[in-house]
Amino acid sequence: MKKFKLSTVLLAIAAPLTAAVVSIIISSLAVLATKKSPMDAYTTMWEFGTTSGSLMQMLNTATPYYIAAIAIAITFRAGLFNIGVEGQLRLGAMFGAYLGAMFVLPPVIHILAIMLIAMTVGGLWAAIAGYLKVKRGVSEVISTIMLNALAGGLSSYLLANRFADRTTASNNLSTKEIPASGQFPNLMPLLNKLGVEDQPGGGVYGMLIFAVALGITFWFVVSRTRFGFELRATGANPIAARVSGVNSKRMTFIALALSGAVAGLAGLPAVLGDTHAFNMGFRTGIGFTAIAVALLGRNSAVGMAISALLFGFLEVSSRSLELIDIAPETYVIMQGSILLSSVIAYEVLRRYKITLQSKELAKAVEE
Numbered sequence: 001m002k003k004f005k006l007s008t009v010l011l012a013i014a015a016p017l018t019a020a021v022v023s024i025i026i027s028s029l030a031v032l033a034t035k036k037s038p039m040d041a042y043t044t045m046w047e048f049g050t051t052s053g054s055l056m057q058m059l060n061t062a063t064p065y066y067i068a069a070i071a072i073a074i075t076f077r078a079g080l081f082n083i084g085v086e087g088q089l090r091l092g093a094m095f096g097a098y099l100g101a102m103f104v105l106p107p108v109i110h111i112l113a114i115m116l117i118a119m120t121v122g123g124l125w126a127a128i129a130g131y132l133k134v135k136r137g138v139s140e141v142i143s144t145i146m147l148n149a150l151a152g153g154l155s156s157y158l159l160a161n162r163f164a165d166r167t168t169a170s171n172n173l174s175t176k177e178i179p180a181s182g183q184f185p186n187l188m189p190l191l192n193k194l195g196v197e198d199q200p201g202g203g204v205y206g207m208l209i210f211a212v213a214l215g216i217t218f219w220f221v222v223s224r225t226r227f228g229f230e231l232r233a234t235g236a237n238p239i240a241a242r243v244s245g246v247n248s249k250r251m252t253f254i255a256l257a258l259s260g261a262v263a264g265l266a267g268l269p270a271v272l273g274d275t276h277a278f279n280m281g282f283r284t285g286i287g288f289t290a291i292a293v294a295l296l297g298r299n300s301a302v303g304m305a306i307s308a309l310l311f312g313f314l315e316v317s318s319r320s321l322e323l324i325d326i327a328p329e330t331y332v333i334m335q336g337s338i339l340l341s342s343v344i345a346y347e348v349l350r351r352y353k354i355t356l357q358s359k360e361l362a363k364a365v366e367e
Contacts, residue, residue: 019342026337049317053199062312068290071263073299078255079235084144086287087151092118092264097278101176110182118264126260130253174279184272205273219301
């Protein structure tokens, strides 16, 4: 029994270790193709990425990735694929910022109200795909991709023609600024007490704490509640789930709507903690990167947190590559190689485990 446990641990370590080695090799080849030294690239990235300011930016970059990854993981657990997180978070952030600037409430209540607006908009947008899936059998992959395009066009139209604040003379179209009561305080006062000095460019988003709480909630709901069991059962085998009394169609709709609601929150860290408005500079690509974060993190709360931090570190530290005449886009190759090698390594591990279990079962039957 002890030997089996040891082999299981070794196999669990082998997959990420192999993926890391392969990704380093692929990334090194990409750097060598530019006639630069991979060691210089990695050293520069490490030295730049481990400064206090860069670490703060890493946390700010990782926070929306993590929230969006949780949204995607909800559907992965249900055997679905919500590619529309990008559109859902964009609409959620825009409506949250626009409507949140129209009223003033006590600080905590105001922030919660903006979050509720963002969740409602994101959830309703994803519910369209849920309805099409349950009632018409339309693949959620196709419908969410199409809804992404619609969300992009709709947000651009509304910002330019309806939501923009025309009282400010600026080429950067933006909604009105959210009142102070609706702005999420950053964590610098707390970090200052811990001995961390202020850094140029601002502090750490306060929504980092919210993201941690959301991750814990995700783990508890999926792993320790009846709802989580029905969600996982629907994802594992919808037919078997129906036979056991689970309404798989209902769970499919709820999973997509809930995923959209969580996705609506992913655009708020910057809106509530930095710009305090939705503008043309709103960050794009969060939802698509979050797919990689969820896949690499194996849909687990801790795994996705580590994955989000890794992607945040790569994105921030890669900005230093320009200092040694290497295109910063090289980090995209690093990002892709990490994801690809990890998916392959885990799939090989999964199949190897199935083979081992089959051999052990056959041996037990013979005995």
